[in-house]
Structure formats: structure tokens, C-alpha cells
């Protein structure tokens with residue numbers, strides 16, 4: 487069922503109002519031309535068949551979700567560098583051993599970051615997922631099973647995104663507004679999948695390749711050498727070396743005068759509604775958690791005619 491534009495805009499306004507962003511809410515509610523991600527008529531379309539399939543070595547349920555084939559996602563891979571702000575991001579968690587160490591180092595320095603969590607990891611370690619959220623960090627969607635999405639069917643991609651939104655919300659009370667495709671592998675003809683679920687697409691601009699475990703020294707050196715104002719730094723709260731390197735990374739960046747923010751803090755919200763608010767088509771009156779970083783008002787409302795405002799538009803699969 488499609489929600490009407492009027493209902494959607496009213497919901498946006500209500501969601502914004504819940505955040506005390508009265509002017510944003512009113513502007514959205516009154517703006518007949520406000521661009522919105524496509525209605526998410528598929529948002530509740532996933533249904534279990536009881537069968538399973540194996541994707542990237544993991545047994546997962548066969549699910550079918552009908553995708554909405556319109557909407558164009560906003561992509562970001564770097565910020566504008568105002569105020570020497572950078573966004574640190576951690577993928578592939580939560581991980582009880584490493585995530586806890588990462589959180590401790592961030593907390594010591596009052597730094598906020600963004601964690602792109604994997605749905606199956608959230609399901610395995612929901613209390614650690616919640617600990618990340620409760621510390622005030624932004625949560626992003628990093629797919630359910632970390633597959634190469636460019637190889638999957640539309641139904642499967644829909645399920646990877648949708649189920650992860652559900653799992654993160656169930657564990658933490660948060661609904662991500664940014665998605666990071668595993669390996670950065672996501673095609674132009676797939677990006678309606680993110681947009682139709684209210685997700686912008688986040689890539690990165692600094693990659694220390696910490697997943698290859700080159701040693702804590704190398705990880706820290708590369709990040710300190712390559713980070714510029716506006717950088718989005720890719721790390722993983724999965725490997726001990728990343729946690730080992732983190733004190734040097736954080737202290738080094740602070741010495742160089744960098745400031746830290748989340749992806750939403752760097753870019754505003756991908757479609758102009760508050761971080762943590764529910765995607766279009768779902769109930770905006772549902773309770774929202776305290777302390778969600780709302781970042782700044784979006785620089786502009788997403789315009790489907792002007793896609794890919796900031797980022798590498800169509801990364802090749804790797």
C-alpha cells in the first residue's frame with residue numbers, strides 16, 4: 487500500500503516535531519515540492535518461507551520482499567571539511583571483544599563515531615549493539631550477512647537491508663538513516679533499495695586496510711598521514727589491531743586539530759528527517775530514544791533530479 491505524499495509529509499513533520507525541530511517539521515509539512523524517498527510500500531513485505539539458503543557461507547532464511555523501483559539514494563564519501571571535522575566509522579561489529587575497547591577509547595576523549603553494524607552480529611550480540619547506541623554513537627546499516635550485494639537478486643538485497651533495520655531497531659531502539667554496502671559494492675540500479683528505505687549510502691575517503699591486519703603501527707600511520715578536514719575514515723571494530731592503534735589515532739588526530747562527528751553530523755540527514763526517526767511509511771509516533779545525535783539540519787532536501795551529491799557515484803565491485 488502506498489502512503490500518500492500528504493501523509494508522508496505530515497509524518498515527516500511529526501517526526502521532526504518529536505525532536506523539537508519545529509521549523510524543520512513545519513517546513514517539511516508545508517513544502518509540497520519537498521523531495522521524499524520513494525514510499526516504502528515494501529517495508530513490511532518481507533516474509534519468511536521457512537526455507538534457508540547459503541550466502542557467503544552463512545545459512546540464512548529465504549525471504550522475499552518486493553522492492554520499490556524508484557527513488558535515488560544520496561551517496562557520501564567525504565565531508566566538506568568545515569571546522570576540520572572528520573567522521574570516524576567502524577564496520578562489521580558489534581564484537582564483544584573489540585567493540586568494547588573501541589567504545590572505551592572514544593569515551594575517554596568524548597568522541598562520537600558511527601558504527602555500521604551487521605544484522606547477524608547485532609542478533610548475536612544485541613547488548614553490545616545497544617551499548618554502542620547508549621554511548622551516543624550513530625548506528626548505520628551494514629547489511630544482514632555482509633555479502634557482495636552486486637551479486638544478489640533484488641529480493642535478497644531488499645531483505646539484507648530491511649531485516650538489518652529491524653534487528654538494529656529491536657536491539658537498540660534506533661533506526662539507521664545511513665547504509666554502507668559491504669566492500670563498497672553497490673550499483674546505480676540498486677540504489678533505490680537504499681532510498682526507498684530512507685537510507686543514504688556512505689562510502690569512505692580514508693582506508694587504512696585494517697581488515698588485512700597490517701599491524702597497529704601501520705594502521706595509525708596511514709590514518710594520521712591521509713586524514714584531511716572532511717575525511718570519512720573506514721575502520722573495523724573486529725580486529726584487535728584496530729583497537730590497539732586507536733589511542734594513537736585519536737590522540738594524533740586531536741593534536742592535529744581535528745574535530746569528530748558522526749556521518750549525520752558531517753552531512754545532515756540524507757532526506758531531511760531527523761536521525762533515528764523512522765523511515766517513511768512506518769509509524770513516526772513510535773517512541774524515539776533520548777540522546778540521538780541529530781547532527782545539523784540538512785543542507786538541502788534530497789532532490790531526485792540531482793543524485794549523488796557528494797560521493798563516488800557508482801563504485802566498482804571489489
Ligand SMILES: [Zn+2]
Pocket residue numbers: 577578628632668669
Ligand atoms: Zn564490512
